[in-house]
Amino acid sequence: xxxxxxxxxxxxxxxxxxxxxxxxxxxxxxxxxxxxxxxxxxxxxxxxxxxxxxxxxxxxxxxxxxxxxxxxxxxxxxxxxxxxxxxxxxxxxxxxxxxxxxxxxxxxxxxxxxxxxxxxxxxxxxxxxxxxxxxxxxxxxxxxxxxxxxxxxxxxxxxxxxxxxxxxxxxxxxxxxxxxxxxxxxxxxxxxxxxxxxxxxxxxxxxxxxxxxxxxxxxxxxxxxxxxxxxxxxxxxxxxxxxxxxxxxxxxxxxxxxxxxxxxxxxxxxxxxxxxxxxxxxxxxxxxxxxxxxxxxxxxxxxxxxxxxxxxxxxxxxxxxxxxxxxxxxxxxxxxxxxxxxxxxxxxxxxxxxxxxxxxxxxxxxxxxxxxxxxxxxxxxxxxxxxxxxxxxxxxxxxxxxxx
Numbered sequence: 001x002x003x004x005x006x007x008x009x010x011x012x013x014x015x016x017x018x019x020x021x022x023x024x025x026x027x028x029x030x031x032x033x034x035x036x037x038x039x040x041x042x043x044x045x046x047x048x049x050x051x052x053x054x055x056x057x058x059x060x061x062x063x064x065x066x067x068x069x070x071x072x073x074x075x076x077x078x079x080x081x082x083x084x085x086x087x088x089x090x091x092x093x094x095x096x097x098x099x100x101x102x103x104x105x106x107x108x109x110x111x112x113x114x115x116x117x118x119x120x121x122x123x124x125x126x127x128x129x130x131x132x133x134x135x136x137x138x139x140x141x142x143x144x145x146x147x148x149x150x151x152x153x154x155x156x157x158x159x160x161x162x163x164x165x166x167x168x169x170x171x172x173x174x175x176x177x178x179x180x181x182x183x184x185x186x187x188x189x190x191x192x193x194x195x196x197x198x199x200x201x202x203x204x205x206x207x208x209x210x211x212x213x214x215x216x217x218x219x220x221x222x223x224x225x226x227x228x229x230x231x232x233x234x235x236x237x238x239x240x241x242x243x244x245x246x247x248x249x250x251x252x253x254x255x256x257x258x259x260x261x262x263x264x265x266x267x268x269x270x271x272x273x274x275x276x277x278x279x280x281x282x283x284x285x286x287x288x289x290x291x292x293x294x295x296x297x298x299x300x301x302x303x304x305x306x307x308x309x310x311x312x313x314x315x316x317x318x319x320x321x322x323x324x325x326x327x328x329x330x331x332x333x334x335x336x337x338x339x340x341x342x343x344x345x346x347x348x349x350x351x352x353x354x355x356x357x358x359x360x361x362x363x364x365x366x367x368x369x370x371x372x373x374x375x376x377x378x379x380x381x382x383x384x385x386x387x388x389x390x391x392x393x394x395x396x397x398x399x400x401x402x403x404x
Contacts, residue, residue, distance in 0.1 A: 021311040022130050027053040028176035028246050030301035032234050036065035043294035045074050050291055051305060054102040057176045059141040060095040067098050075100055085124050086111045093119040097139040105129055114164050116157040118143050128310050136173035144180045154188035166201035171251040172258050179245050183212040184359045195383035204253040206265045208387055208398045210361045213242040220272035225300040226279040234300030238276035244304045256314045264307040269295045337402035342376040355389040378403050
């Protein structure tokens, strides 16, 4: 009876939180050299109707005509609430980034840029109407392809981004776009999560994968390519890379008024069953075959989406992470971030062992525990992001933490 009442309370609280707060859907989507042509508009409309974004962060827009086309012929055909942010058509590239938003939830404030190769990083500032808070989106599209020079170009632009953010006082921001990163071992990936001297500008990735993304074990997180045949100028070879990310500031990651709902992050349309295959191969267990076909035909990238809560009041954020609630209710890991020690406590299950890794795959700890609690000494670790794996008898729990 007590268990039933607890579950009822969680359900009641979950529904009331959702009803009383503003849940915002953020989407990042590379539209594959989108222009004034209407050939792919019906496919994009089919996709957008299912996703219902409140903030749509796009890459590979060819000129102001592409923005007008996407806004007037796709988004406004779905709902008149959509507007486009100002667009900058850079002289040294033919593909740029854009942003669209739900005007019932946001006002557009400004656009600026961080110069760089092969194209600028655009900074879009929105004002959330209900809370009055500014929400900043860094929209980037890093250098494509493998090779030392391309990896260096990605790393250089990420460093410019980190330097910029570390000098600002912004709290609520995300970094989204096409990162073209192949592995967590790549310099650009490590640079993204370096702790800055100012302590500001930190970023967080909800995907706890270490190593090369092109691996069947990582099939569920891949975002490119939706195709195995070459057409429309897109990449082919099937789903086997994770190029598209949404990353989060400290305040969005760990806040109690404005924060990401961890369990909502996903590559839309990816059911994890199409590694090195076309997305439109039957069956697709994530979306209808009509939507799968539209995702396949519209772009070689999948949209990445996540939901963020905007609230004027502090709320119990764990209730909103429904998929992992039972585990988060039974396992406590604190404090996070931490300077010198991390406490791990399990209410019900005995911990068999604990492993600790850097994002480059270096193992710092492999400790047998055989207890319900353990204290991890962090004093010898450098500042940065780490992955801890807590192994139980029948399951494991992976958690990222930050060493300050």
